[in-house]
Amino acid sequence: MRGTDETSGSLFSYVDLEDRIPAxxxxxxxxxxxxxxLASLDADFSAVYVDFGRPSIAPERxxxxxxxxxxxxxxxxxxxxxxxxxxxxxxxxxxLGIDDAVWVPTVFSKNRDRLLNSEMSRKVMYAILAHREVxxxxxxxxxxxxxxxxxxxxxxxxxxxxxxxxxxxxxxxxPPALDAAADDQPTLPETDxxxxxxxxxxxxxVDFSGEKRSNATHASTTDPDARLYKKxxxxxxxxxxxxxxxxENRNGFVVQAxxxxxxxxxxxxxxxxxxxxxxxxxxxxxxxxxxxxxxxxQFVVDLRQACITPHIAQKSRHSAIxxxxxxxxxxxxxxxxxxxxxxxxxxxxxxxxxxxxxxxGIERVRASFIMTLAAGNLARLPKLLAA
Numbered sequence: 001m002r003g004t005d006e007t008s009g010s011l012f013s014y015v016d017l018e019d020r021i022p023a024x025x026x027x028x029x030x031x032x033x034x035x036x037x038l039a040s041l042d043a044d045f046s047a048v049y050v051d052f053g054r055p056s057i058a059p060e061r062x063x064x065x066x067x068x069x070x071x072x073x074x075x076x077x078x079x080x081x082x083x084x085x086x087x088x089x090x091x092x093x094x095x096l097g098i099d100d101a102v103w104v105p106t107v108f109s110k111n112r113d114r115l116l117n118s119e120m121s122r123k124v125m126y127a128i129l130a131h132r133e134v135x136x137x138x139x140x141x142x143x144x145x146x147x148x149x150x151x152x153x154x155x156x157x158x159x160x161x162x163x164x165x166x167x168x169x170x171x172x173x174x175p176p177a178l179d180a181a182a183d184d185q186p187t188l189p190e191t192d193x194x195x196x197x198x199x200x201x202x203x204x205x206v207d208f209s210g211e212k213r214s215n216a217t218h219a220s221t222t223d224p225d226a227r228l229y230k231k232x233x234x235x236x237x238x239x240x241x242x243x244x245x246x247x248e249n250r251n252g253f254v255v256q257a258x259x260x261x262x263x264x265x266x267x268x269x270x271x272x273x274x275x276x277x278x279x280x281x282x283x284x285x286x287x288x289x290x291x292x293x294x295x296x297x298q299f300v301v302d303l304r305q306a307c308i309t310p311h312i313a314q315k316s317r318h319s320a321i322x323x324x325x326x327x328x329x330x331x332x333x334x335x336x337x338x339x340x341x342x343x344x345x346x347x348x349x350x351x352x353x354x355x356x357x358x359x360x361g362i363e364r365v366r367a368s369f370i371m372t373l374a375a376g377n378l379a380r381l382p383k384l385l386a387a
Contacts, residue, residue, distance in 0.1 A: 013098065017088060017091065017097065017098050018092065020088055020092070021088075021092050025089075026382040027089065027093055029381060029382045029385060029386075030071075030378045030379075030381060030382065031064075031093055033128060033131050033133065033134065033378065033381060034063075034064060034128070034378065035060075036131055036132075037124065037127035037128045037130075037131055038059075038060045038063060038064075038124075038127070040130070041123055041124070041127055044120070044123055045059040045060075048114075048115060048120075056111050057103060057107070057108065057111045059115050060095065061095050061096070062111060062112050062115055062116070063115075063116070063124060064093055064094045064095060065080065065084070065094045065108070066112060066116065066371060067374075067375050067378065068080070068093055070351075070352045070353070070371065070372050070375040071351070071375055071378070071379060073351055073352070075353070075358075077105045077112075078105040080105075080108075081102050081104070081105045084096065084102045085102050113364065116367050116371065117363065117367050118363060118366045118367045118370060120367070121366075121367045121368075121370035121371045121374070122257075124371065124374055125254075125255075125257065125370060125371075125373070125374040125377070128377060128378065129253065129255060129377070133385055134253075134377075134381065137250065137251045137253065137384060138250060138251070138253055138255065139248040139249050139250035139251075140248075140279075140284075141284060141285070141286055141287065142249040142250070142286070142287045142289075142330075142334065143246055143247060143248055143249060143255070143275065143278075143286065143287065143288050143289070144247045144249055144288070144289040144290065144337060144340070144341050145244070145245070145246050145267075145271040145274065145275070145288060145289070145290050145294070145341070146244075146245060146267075146290065146291065146338070146341045146342070146345070147242045147243060147244045147245075147266070147267040147270065147293075148242070148243050148245075148345045148349075149229070149231055149238070149241070149242060149243075149262070150240055150241045150242070150243045150259065150354055150355070150356070150357055150369060151238055151239070151240050151355060151356040151357070152220070152222075152223050152226035152238075152239040152241060152356075152357060152360075152365075153222070153356065153358055153359060153360055154220045154222035154223040154226050154239045154360070155222065155239075156208070156238070156239065157203075157206050158220045158221045158222040158223075158239075159218050159219070159220050159228060159239060160218060160219070160220075160221055161217060161218055162217065162218065162219050213228065215227050215228055220239055222360065223239070223360040223361065225241070225261060225361055225362040225365075226239040226240060226241065226262075227239065227240065227241075227261050227262040227263065228262075229262035229263070240262050241259050241261060241262055241357070241362065242259065242260055242261070242262045242263075242266050242267060242270075243258075243345075243348075243354065243369045244257065244258045244259065244266075244270040244271065244274060245257050245341060245344055245345065245373060246271070246274040246275060246278060247338075247340065247341045247344060249289070249334065249337040249338070249340075251380075251384060252337075252340040252341070252343060252344065252380075253377050253380070254341075254344050254373045254374075254376065254377055255278055256274035256275075256277060256278045257274075257369060257370040257373045257374075258270050258274055258366065258370070259362065259365055259366040259369045259370070260362075261362065267294065268294060268296060268298075268299040271288070271290070271294065271299070272302055272306075275288060275306070275308060276306070282307070283307075284307075285307055285309060286307070286308045286309065287308070287309045287330060288303060288308050288309070288311060289311040289312070289334035289335060289337060289338035290311070290313070290338065291312075291338070292312070292314070292315050294310075294312050295312050295313065295314060295315045295319055295320055295321060296320060297320040299320075300320040300321065309325065309330075310325065311325065311330070311331050311334035311335065311338070313335055314326070344373060344376050347376045347379065348369075348373055348376055351376075351379075352372035352373075352375060352376060353372070354368075354372045357369075
């Protein structure tokens with residue numbers, strides 16, 4: 001018998017939102033881990049908020065919504081709020097009922113930026129890694145480190161001499177005003193049958209050929225924290241930051257993350273900071289794998305003084321890694337495992353949107369980068385825990 005194509009509205013729904021989500025959906029395990037991790041951070045959340053005033057968005061819901069935005073590659077908070085109006089899966093994960101109102105995008109953004117700084121993002125990552133089901137998957141002795149460029153939310157046209165409006169790191173400055181005389185155009189008579197529009201100078205053409213520009217003399221008027229940098233010879237320089245990650249070698253989880261201004265020594269210094277932050281005062285011998293970019297004499301000396309064996313790929317000439325390291329089988333094993341850190345960066349850039357940040361200021365970009373790598377760890381959990 002043929003069914004009828006008639007729509008009849010229902011006043012009430014008797015199906016629980018929990019029952020609408022498939023039993024084996026990957027988000028179920030992710031949500032369980034996230035909820036347990038956020039429950040362990042209850043005291044940290046309470047310290048951020050005062051006991052009086054109008055209630056704000058619950059911090060647990062803010063973090064769940066931010067993770068959903070990263071996991072499903074949602075470009076903006078406005079699109080996130082739009083999808084949460086009709087996507088029952090998103091509502092269930094965040095903790096909203098089917099009749100609960102969705103937040104205004106600007107209100108959500110302001111509440112999130114006040115909560116999710118770099119310190120809180122690190123605490124969320126640590127709480128997820130300390131979960132009773134996740135901790136056994138991590139290695140305590142063998143790690144790898146690497147860095148990647150994160151393009152800043154600033155145009156090359158904003159990279160101007162510091163005398164034109166930027167004074168350095170402490171003074172963000174304002175973009176220089178456009179010349180008023182450049183906008184003066186002859187007024188057309190009202191009888192002109194084809195009135196011409198005034199040309200726009202908002203995104204005018206700029207020719208940089210023959211101009212010498214460097215971070216010492218120039219700065220971005222859009223994001224003064226961004227630096228002109230290129231990581232490999234033969235590639236073009238861009239305004240960017242450097243994101244850093246410390247990975248454990250057993251299953252490839254990122255256990256530490258950071259983001260700094262782009263410079264030639266940023267990667268080695270960030271590696272030392274991350275390994276000390278992850279294993280402060282460790283008495284066990286650790287290994288740290290890295291690519292040839294970390295093969296520097298001072299960096300190797302710093303690692304050895306910290307009782308860390310440098311499993312760093314050797315440069316063809318003047319390498320700081322000698323036979324006392326390369327003769328062991330663990331050296332070749334670390335070099336093979338360290339390449340998996342590129343998978344974390346690849347996921348963060350293609351899925352998590354970290355190829356070019358949507359934020360300005362190093363603190364906001366750092367918090368977003370850490371949270372993106374934490375979401376990347378969550379995305380790998382369902383398969384690993386099922387195995």
